[in-house]
Amino acid sequence: MNIFVILKQTFDTEEKISIQDGKIAEDGVKFIVNPYDEYAVEEALRLKEQHGGTVTVVSVGPERAAEALRTALAMGADEAVLIASDHPDYDEFSISTLLAAYFRDKAFDLILGGYFSVDSGGGQTAIRLARLLDIPHTSAITELQISQNKATVIRDAEGDAETLEISLPALFTAQQGLNEPRYPSLPGIMKAKKKPFLTLDLQQLHLTDAEIAPRTTRLSLSLPAARKSGRILQGTAQEQTSELVNLLRNEEKAI
């Protein structure tokens, strides 16, 4: 099976966000593979172990995103492709157009991605890609089984579990609960250094700047107002709960 995983490098979820010169500051930030994409990598590796084939990981991003791809290689992926883009303003339209150009001449059975990225969180890119490639997709899957030319998946739809059958090639996005991603092993990390790593640019994908010009643009950035530290209620549990309900009713007018 020819399995591809599209992944994004994101800030570690532990990071606090600060703004510098109208941009999100990246100094000293720790970067990780987007947690949802990590489930996708893990699922691809399990499918390969079961059915054979190759796993190729693909990312659109700046140079530093190479590190996320190397992590995926160290987990066990076979090849990595970085579509180099230092353009911070690319939106999901741009990124999905780039990815579609990459996939156009590829033979693939399966493309996996994450449900959304924990930074910009739009949840658009993978689904757009499926449309652009005219393949079926299911988002937010918590289970995936392949037999012959069919995938059976369970989709999480606001808590409902839907079982769907889809013919391949298809694209799926991973929801939490799909699997428990492995850590890269030391030999894995050593081997990753020798695995094929391809870097592509716009020209190599036969795209012009105009064709991927973003359809949306950022006007400004802000941080949420810090919440004021509240009140710790005093007295017995009975007194505290009674006071709380009183406050919610008479001061907050919330009930």
Place this chain on the structure above:
Amino acid sequence: MGNTYVIVAETRGGRLRQVSLEAVQAAVLASRDEDKLIALLLGHQLQEAATELARYVKDQVMVIDHPDLAMYQAEAYLAALAPALDQLQPHTVFFGHTAIGRDLAPQAAAHLNAGQISDVIAIAQTDDTVSYTRPLFAGKAFENRKFTASPQIITIRPNNITPAQPTPAPAEISELTYSPSPSLRTVIKEVVSKSIGRIDLTEAKVVVSGGRGVKSKAGFQPLEELAELLQGAVGASRGACDAGYCDYSLQIGQTGKVVTPEIYIACGISGAIQHLAGMSQSRIIIAINKDPEAPIFKVADYGIVGDLFEVVPLLTEEFRKVLSITS
């Protein structure tokens, strides 16, 4: 002549969703008087919902009613929606940022070659620009965005934009046909519905959340009771989900759902940064935790230091008393 603004509305359990009325209001906020507002409703047995929707939409409600659309299915819904969009040539299309909207909107965006701004929480119109506010990092930061071209696609986060008010006269309702293509590559085999009769977490006005401090599946029972009394929903920290006390679909935080209820009650949740990202924009935050040093107290409006198994049932009793006096 004005432009066409389309709202793709949805139902849940046969009823029009609140977020769809918020999406109608979003269209009002983003458009001008001369523009046309048209709502599309996809599904099956939609008469009641369509009549309801027509009270809020200025110009027209178009219904695509077919048994095959009774349940959301990505390919079928796009096959039903795309011809309608091709016909209407909309300037902007609004969806709820729901399980359906999150999946259908990007498909529509790709179909129309359009930009999309997801998870919008506020809309402002100045002279010649409409700006859309949305969270980054699940709410650790916010950005304002605008479109540089049309058509434009938007998804609206539930519970943030005030729902539309009824219009002076109900809109006209018309039907569009849908003929399923035999070439669909997706088949729905089975649905296990756990959400029936429940309020969706992201739309709930009250969220009662449990963390690792709840200690077991059964430990969620008192939280369920409190949520039910307040007509709210139950949520969880990742700690509780990882421990298997509840489903991942309840997880709130940077890698889960973002909620903005009127009242958020965190029980036995420490307040990790990833969790805070998902609930800090709630109007009132209440924390119940036995550790006075727990970081959750730093964002809580009201804190109770104590054992949740003692405090939550007492709290439910207190609410019950007050609510029974009023009703």
